[in-house]
Amino acid sequence: MKCCKNCGVELDSNMIICPLCNQYVDNNRLQEKTQIQELESTSNIQSSIEKNRLFVEVSAIVLGSGVLITLFIDWLVHKSITWSYYNLIASATLFANITVIIFRNRLPYLFYWASFITNSAFLIIIDNDITDIDWSIKLAIPIMLSFYINLILLTRIIKLIREKGFNIPAIFLIATGLFLMITESFISLYLYNVIVLKWSLIVAVSIIPVTISLFYIHFRLKKRIDLKRFFNI
Amino acid sequence: MPKKNFEWSPLDNAAKIFPAVKSSELTSVMRLMVVLKQPVTISKLYKAVECSTKRFSYFIVNLKKGFFWYYLQQSKDPIQIIEDKGIPCKAFNHQKDNNLLIRILVHANTISIECSHIITDGYGLLTFLKSVLYFYFREKGLINDTHIDSFYTLEPNAEEYEDAYNHFFKNNIPPIIRLSKSFHLPFHLKPKPRFSILLSVLSTNELLTKAKEKEVSITVYLVAAYLFILQEIYNETHTKGLQIKNRIGRIQVPVNLRNIYPTKCMRNFSLFVMPEIDYRLGNYSFDEILKKVYYQMKLDTDEKNLSKIISRNVSGEKNTLVRRIPLWLKNILLYTKYYSEGVNQFSGVITNLGKINLHEKISDQIDYFVITPPPPNKRLKLNCGVISYKDKLVLSFGNITKSNDFEKRFLKFLIKQGIKIKITEKPN
Incomplete structure (x- = not known):
């Protein structure tokens, strides 16, 4: 009688692995398997770190050379740095965003805030260069903040949903409608010092029937659910 | 009339409360374990479970949320057979495991089936385990089809998955009197995870002889012993000067209604009788408690009385207004009612x-x-399961408190009556 040393059940004579506890019946094989798994997992981690590092390096080279070339041409033509300054700022922001995107899996929420801070800094620098700091603080950053908050909420909600289907585009549409209303609120506050919703309201109202239809299709198609069961009284 | 092919079904009347109150601690998962004399041959068990799954396909279901009610939907997932380690009666983790409400746990020479009370009661679970055992031993070549009751080899009958409470519901039956609150054990809860079990094995014949001496059944004998020990604990708590609001000891004893109503129902179909003693009336001797429990159980298991309870329970779900309350609100109401009453x-x-x-x-x-x-829930704190096979009767105490005082007193009481007891934590 062949028994599993781990869980004690009786095994067929041709079994190598216990189907109950997934342990090798032979201890030597178990050790071999553990060593192989350890090696595989170490090499997987290493290769993914290397890939990310390589991508960041390539991005730095591409963006850095673009910045150097534009600075050089600008200097040749104007004997000073004028328009190439914007490219420098944009490339720096892009590089910062690429870096946080690469490491987003480790610290997902830090990614959002890091990205927000970099982009805000970019907007303030541009604003400061064109006029005094004005629209970036009053308009662009609040809109961008609402965009990021919307994005975080959306990611959380989508994560929580177990059965994904047509409900996802429906939720996207709702989020978009909300974002547009917030955007118009900030624009209206900036321009007229009062919140007046016009076009965003029309967009939001137009979204409602589409969203309802998408939710309806989702629940209709969701894993053979029929509405008779769902609404059974 | 029940549907011919089982695809989905509303929860039966008794099951409706469980989704509203279940949690990681109050799991509503029960376990039936069989201890074999030889280690389990795992390949044969897989085949046996496959056969049982086909026979009892209405247990292979997922719990789904409707707008007004939960419902059970047939699934094609296989029953998980996993190694038996860790805490018994754990909640089903649908993120980690499959979506079924039943699983099989195996270790050495034990097979356990754990299932949610949402799909069946103890009798249904026992029938399922018996079918697994019959098919298992058939696979092992110890028996053939002629030795297996035809019930286990025939196609399932539609009556098996109907809601028998609804079937035997009678209209226009007077309401039952609401019971007063009862005494609860004054023990402190354990930190989570709280649930632990204590098993004690005793001789069925010895216990039966003792019960027969008093001219009662084993159930009545054990219920009386339970109330007697509760009385001891009540008196001690009272003497210590601790405040006790509720002074009635009352035990819930499930009754298998299949013995009373003609049905093949395999879903929940049991009710409870609740023998009680009022501690305010003075100290009861064990014989006095036995007499009270015996007559109360006789009276309460009368078919007409049970009809009244069925009608009370079912009339709630038949109420036009209740039926139209959305599920989320029903859950809140049921949860509140469960903990308040x-x-x-x-x-x-x-x-x-x-x-x-x-x-x-x-x-x-x-x-x-x-x-x-x-x-058990946080107020009840302790419960006891009893099952016997040949001359071995097993008492399984489920406890969520830091104290084992009740079990110790209960078992000491039985020992004093001359019954030998072997205590075990885990069978091997």
């Missing part, structure tokens, strides 16, 4: 699955069975 009505639970009989060709392969009722 349900759990306050009784001080303890004893569930006795009775004596198990199997075909004589395989009967020697089995050592004993263990039934573990779902973990």
Whole structure:
């Protein structure tokens, strides 16, 4: 009688692995398997770190050379740095965003805030260069903040949903409608010092029937659910 | 009339409360374990479970949320057979495991089936385990189809998955009197995870002899012992000067309604009788308690009285207004009602699955069975499952407190009566 040393059940004579506890019946094989798994997992981690590092390096080279070339041409033509300054700022922001995107899996929420801070800094620098700091603080950053908050909420909600289907585009549409209303609120506050919703309201109202239809299709198609069961009284 | 092919079904009347109150601690998962004399041959068990799954396909279901009610939907997922380690009666983790409400746990020479009370009661679970055992021993070549009761080999009958409460519901029956709150054990809860079990094995014949001496059944004897020990604890608590609001000891004893109503129902179909003693009336001797429990159980298991309870329970779900309340609100109402009324009505639970009989060709392969009722709630704190096989009767105490005082007193009491007891934590 062949028994599993781990869980004690009786095994067929041709079994190598216990189907109950997934342990090798032979201890030597178990050790071999553990060593192989350890090696595989170490090499997987290493290769993914290397890939990310390589991508960041390539991005730095591409963006850095673009910045150097534009600075050089600008200097040749104007004997000073004028328009190439914007490219420098944009490339720096892009590089910062690429870096946080690469490491987003480790610290997902830090990614959002890091990205927000970099982009805000970019907007303030541009604003400061064109006029005094004005629209970036009053308009662009609040809109961008609402965009990021919307994005975080959306990611959380989508994560929580177990059965994904047509409900996802429906939720996207709702989020978009909300974002547009917030955007118009900030624009209206900036321009007229009062919140007046016009076009965003029309967009939001137009979204409602589409969203309802998408939710309806989702629940209709969701894993053979029929509405008779769902609404059974 | 029940549907011909089972695809989905509303929850039966008794099951409706469980989704509203279940949690990681109050799991509503019960366990039935069989201890074999030989290690389990795992390949044969897989085949046996496959056969049982086909026969009892209405247990292979997912719990789904409707707009007004939960419902059960047939699934194609196989029953998980996993290694038996860790805490018994754990909640089903649908993120980690499959979506079924039943699983099988195996270790060495034990097979346990854990299932949610949402799909069936102790009798249904026992029938399913018996079918697994019959098919298992058939795979092992110890028996053939002629030794297996035709019930296990025939196609499932539609009556097996109907809601029998609804079937036997009678209209225009007067309401039952609401019970007063009962005494609860004054023990402190354990930190999470709280649930632990204590198993004690005793001789069925010895206990039966003692019960017969008093001219009662084993269930009545054990319920009386339970109330007697509760009385001891009540008196001690009272003497210590601790405040006790509720002074009635009341035990919930499930009754298998299949013995009273003609049905093949395999879903929940049991009700409770609640023998009680009022501690305000003075100290009761064990014989006095026995007499009270005996007559109360006789009276309460009368068909007409049970009809009244069925009607009370079912009339709620038949109410036009209640039916139209959205599920989320129903859940809140049920949860509130459960904690404000349900759990306050009784001080303890004893569930006795009775004596198990199997075909004589395989009967020697089995050592004993263990039934573990779902973990008790925070007020009840403790419950007890009873099952017997041949001369081995197993008491399984499920406890969520830091104290084992009740179990110790209960078992000491039985020892004093001359019954030998072997205590075990885990069978091997």
